[in-house]
Structures are given as C-alpha cells and as structure tokens.
Amino acid sequence: MxxxxxxxxxxxxxxxxxxxxxxxxxxxxxxxxxxxxxxxxxxxxxxxxxxxxxxxxxxxxxxxxxxxxxxxxxxxxHKVYVEYHQSFHKAIEDIIPITQTLSIDEVSCQLPKNWQEEYYVENLMFRLKDHLCEKVSPWITCSMGAGPNKFLAKLASKYHKPNGHYIVMEDDIPYFLREHELRDLNGIGSSMEARLRKVGIYSVAQLFQCSEETLQNIWGSIHGNRMWRALRGEDVADLPTHTSSIGHSHVLAPIKRAPHHAQTVLHRLLQKATLRLRAKGYVTSSIALSLRYDNGLRWGHEVRFDETSQNHALTYATQALWDKRPSPQEPIRKISVNFTRLREEKNYTLSLFSKPDLKRESVDKALDQIVTRFGKRAAYYGGAHGAISAAPMRIAFNHIPNTILEE
Ligand SMILES: [Mg+2]
The missing domain is CATH 3.40.1170.60 (MutS, DNA mismatch repair protein, domain I)
Structure with missing residues (x-):
C-alpha cells in the first residue's frame, strides 16, 4: 500500500x-x-x-x-488577507512544517514518515482544524486532503468543501477519480481538455484507462507521463518551472534599429511569447527585457507583477520596462524578451491584487484561436500604446533590477 x-x-x-x-x-x-x-x-x-x-x-x-x-x-x-495568511501559516507550523505555499489560501505539507498512517493523518487534520479555530478564527475555515501524492491530496482537499476533509488511500484511487471532471485535475486546463476530447477522452475514468504511452502522445511531452504516474499515486516531483522561461529575441537589421522600429519588434516578440505562454497553459509573474544598443551598451531589467497570461497586462508591463531604458534615442541592435517565473494556470488562484478581467481573457482566447488557425498575420494587437493607457495593471511588487549596465 x-x-x-x-x-x-x-x-x-x-x-x-x-x-x-x-x-x-x-x-x-x-x-x-x-x-x-x-x-x-x-x-x-x-x-x-x-x-x-x-x-x-x-x-x-x-x-x-x-x-x-x-x-x-x-x-x-488586500493587506488584511496577507496578514491572515501569515497568521494561519504560523498556526499550521505549530503542528507541521509547511512544504510549499501554493497561493494566498493553499499550502501543502509533506507528511513525515511516522505520520503516514490513515488514523494518524485524520487525527492530525482534526488537530490542525482545532488549532486554526483557536489561533486564527472559527470563521476562517479550511478543507484538507491527504493522499499518496500532492496531486491527489489537492484534489481530495476540494472534495468535501467547506470545512471538510478527505483521505485518498491507494485502493480508493480509481473510485475517487471517477467522481471528478477532467477539468478538476491539476494540469488539465481548457486547451488540454479540448485536446483530450478530440481523441475521445471525456471522463477521468477514460483518462485513467489510458496507457502511459497514450498520455505521452496526447500531451506530446513528459507531462503526459507525469499525469499517468500522478493518477496512480506516484509521488511525482515538481518540475522546476521557476527556472524555465518562455521568450524570444531578435537581431534587428541595420536600417531597422531606430527606437520606434525596435519598439514594434519588441511588441511582436512579446505577442509571440504570449501566445506560447497561453498555449502551454502557463501564467507568468515576471518579464525580463534585455537590449543591446548599436554602441555596444547592454541593458536589462526585470519587472514582477501578479500572475497573468493576458496580453493586455503583459503589454503594459513590457511597455513600462521599455520606457525605463537608458539612452532612449540610441539605436538598438538586439532585443530579448523573456517570461520567467512560470506556473501552470491550474495552480493559480486568483491574484490578490488584481481583479479578474474576463472580457480581456475572452479576447485573448479568440485571438489565439484565429492565430492558431490562420497564422500570426491574421490578427494581432495593433498599437500597443492605445491599449496601454486604458486600464493600467497594478504592479504588485517593486521593480527588481537584475542585470546592470555594462560596456
Ligand atoms: Mg480556497
């Protein structure tokens, strides 16, 4: 077991x-x-x-x-939610160390070897609930899940909400999974669901029946193998998404190096990267811009913000970076734009600091579909400028410089 x-x-x-x-x-x-x-x-x-x-x-x-x-x-x-986040963190850690904070209201804990029996885990859940009630508030309740891996534990935590708990034992897994929709699973967003439907998989039960090879083919990557293993309770380690990034760079033709040309190229690179970001089902919380000027000077800067995959927010942040560059008159030879700090969209709880922008999200989705079907020239965001001033995104953290001026 x-x-x-x-x-x-x-x-x-x-x-x-x-x-x-x-x-x-x-x-x-x-x-x-x-x-x-x-x-x-x-x-x-x-x-x-x-x-x-x-x-x-x-x-x-x-x-x-x-x-x-x-x-x-x-x-x-917002400030108060962060304060309560800190106090429940502290209360949980009176009892068990937190392994990972997944969002403002979700944490995961790896259970120590001698705490892994069902009766012990259930007991631990009740102790935690009592302690949180006493130290934080009886009104701020939580739901808990436990399982052989984080994937199942998370799913279990949503199973008996609110103020519930559920423990998934190995032999329960197929029955437990059957109770869920594809979209409930961490790692299956709307685009992956569509891909699964295309190959005739409509339910988690069907997904569970698939061979590892089939899932690898559907996902087209190791993520398929990881899903196969996660569904079986294997403790699949997180991929280091914090080190991966999505980005593009371009060396400008000598006659196209004037700043206004360069800016157009920047936005094209950005839109390409944004499309890929969404296609992979990621959100990002950081953009890094690097420039090499014609005179050999290099400059780079990174900005952090609330996680998003929306064109508008990313355009705004990129433009803010661009506006900060030194020597604004100087021609530019090379531009690189990178999204760092990526996270799967499924893991992302709505940000504290910004409101959901569902209208823009649907515009982005429509745009992605057009571009995927008819090519990148079919539709794109024109005049990044116009869109920018309309509703500036709130930048949650201060700008963090990462590279410095050099010769
Ligand atoms: Mg919640």
Whole structure:
C-alpha cells in the first residue's frame, strides 16, 4: 500500500471568510468581495452562502444582485488577507512544517514518515482544524486532503468543501477519480481538455484507462507521463518551472534599429511569447527585457507583477520596462524578451491584487484561436500604446533590477 505522503490545506472562500470574521454582521450571509464598489465590476470572491445562488469569482456585481437580491458587497482589503495568511501559516507550523505555499489560501505539507498512517493523518487534520479555530478564527475555515501524492491530496482537499476533509488511500484511487471532471485535475486546463476530447477522452475514468504511452502522445511531452504516474499515486516531483522561461529575441537589421522600429519588434516578440505562454497553459509573474544598443551598451531589467497570461497586462508591463531604458534615442541592435517565473494556470488562484478581467481573457482566447488557425498575420494587437493607457495593471511588487549596465 502506498503511504500517505502529502497533506493539502485549502481555505474555504478565503477572502469572503476573512470578511465574515472581521464583520460579524456578514456571517452566515451571502457576501461578494469586490475590488471597488461599482455595478460594473466583478466579484473576486463569494461566501458559501452566495455560492448557493450561483455567484462565484468573476460574477459581475449587477448579475450577482439579480441572482441574489440580498447579497452584500464588501471592498477587498488586500493587506488584511496577507496578514491572515501569515497568521494561519504560523498556526499550521505549530503542528507541521509547511512544504510549499501554493497561493494566498493553499499550502501543502509533506507528511513525515511516522505520520503516514490513515488514523494518524485524520487525527492530525482534526488537530490542525482545532488549532486554526483557536489561533486564527472559527470563521476562517479550511478543507484538507491527504493522499499518496500532492496531486491527489489537492484534489481530495476540494472534495468535501467547506470545512471538510478527505483521505485518498491507494485502493480508493480509481473510485475517487471517477467522481471528478477532467477539468478538476491539476494540469488539465481548457486547451488540454479540448485536446483530450478530440481523441475521445471525456471522463477521468477514460483518462485513467489510458496507457502511459497514450498520455505521452496526447500531451506530446513528459507531462503526459507525469499525469499517468500522478493518477496512480506516484509521488511525482515538481518540475522546476521557476527556472524555465518562455521568450524570444531578435537581431534587428541595420536600417531597422531606430527606437520606434525596435519598439514594434519588441511588441511582436512579446505577442509571440504570449501566445506560447497561453498555449502551454502557463501564467507568468515576471518579464525580463534585455537590449543591446548599436554602441555596444547592454541593458536589462526585470519587472514582477501578479500572475497573468493576458496580453493586455503583459503589454503594459513590457511597455513600462521599455520606457525605463537608458539612452532612449540610441539605436538598438538586439532585443530579448523573456517570461520567467512560470506556473501552470491550474495552480493559480486568483491574484490578490488584481481583479479578474474576463472580457480581456475572452479576447485573448479568440485571438489565439484565429492565430492558431490562420497564422500570426491574421490578427494581432495593433498599437500597443492605445491599449496601454486604458486600464493600467497594478504592479504588485517593486521593480527588481537584475542585470546592470555594462560596456
Ligand atoms: Mg480556497
């Protein structure tokens, strides 16, 4: 029997629960957390009471009111969510070390060798819940999952929400998996789901039946083998996505080195990279721009921001980098643009600092489909400038310089 190696903790409707903890009049009530008080904005979180009415992250305020006239809205308090994140971290670590923080409201813990028995793990879950209730709040609840690997532990943590727990033992795996949709699985986003459907796989049960080779072929990479192993409870180590990057570079023809030409090339490189980013199902939280000037000077800078794969946000960040370059009149010989700090989209919980932009997301998706089908000249974002000033993305962290001027 495979040991229970992982515990996964996921807080329930985290932002909304923190608000209910802070404001007793909101407890037990449908609550929507919004970035700003406006009818046109969308919820970044909904309490469980609101979820019962079909309100979720991304639901527009005006639609939410239609679904549930009694809903109360509250403006997000980012700083407070981070503070509570720190306090629940501390409380968890009173009992077990946290191996990885996956988002503002999700952590995973590798279970020590002598803590891997089912009865022990269940006991540990109850102890953690009691301790969190006492040290943080009875209103900020969480759900927990445990399993032979992190993949199954995470899936188990979503199984009995809210305030639930579930332990997946090796011989339960096929039955447990059958209870889920393809999209519930970590590593299957919308594009992978579409690819699976194309080859006739519509359910997790069917996916589970496939051979390792079949999955390798469908994924077209080692990710297929990893999925096959993860579905069987193997403890598949994380790939070091933090070291991988997606980017493009280009050496400009001598007559095209004027800054305004170079800027066009930069945006073309960016759009190419963005398309690849989304095709791979990644989000990025950093862009690095490197320039080599005609006079031999090199300059590079990196900017960090909330994870995204949206053209608009990435364009804005890139343009901000470009505007920072020294010697703005100097012709440019070579441009490189790189997304670093990649993460699978599935792993990404909506960012604390920015609101979801579903309209832009669907524009991006449509654009990707056109480009994939008709080629890159069929459609592209024109005038990066125009799009930029419309709604600047909020940059969450300060600019972090990485390379320095050199001869
Ligand atoms: Mg959660």
């Amino acid at each position: 495979l040991p229970l190696r992982w515990l996964f903790i996921d807080f329930d409707s985290y932002f909304a629960s923190v608000e209910q903890h802070l404001h007793p009049h909101l407890r037990g009530k449908p609550v929507g957390v919004v970035p700003t008080m406006a009818e046109t904005t969308s919820c970044i979180a909904a309490s469980y009471e609101a979820k019962k009415f079909g309100i979720k992250t991304g639901t527009r305020v005006s639609d939410a009111r239609q679904l549930c006239p009694d809903i109360q809205f509250i403006e997000a308090e």
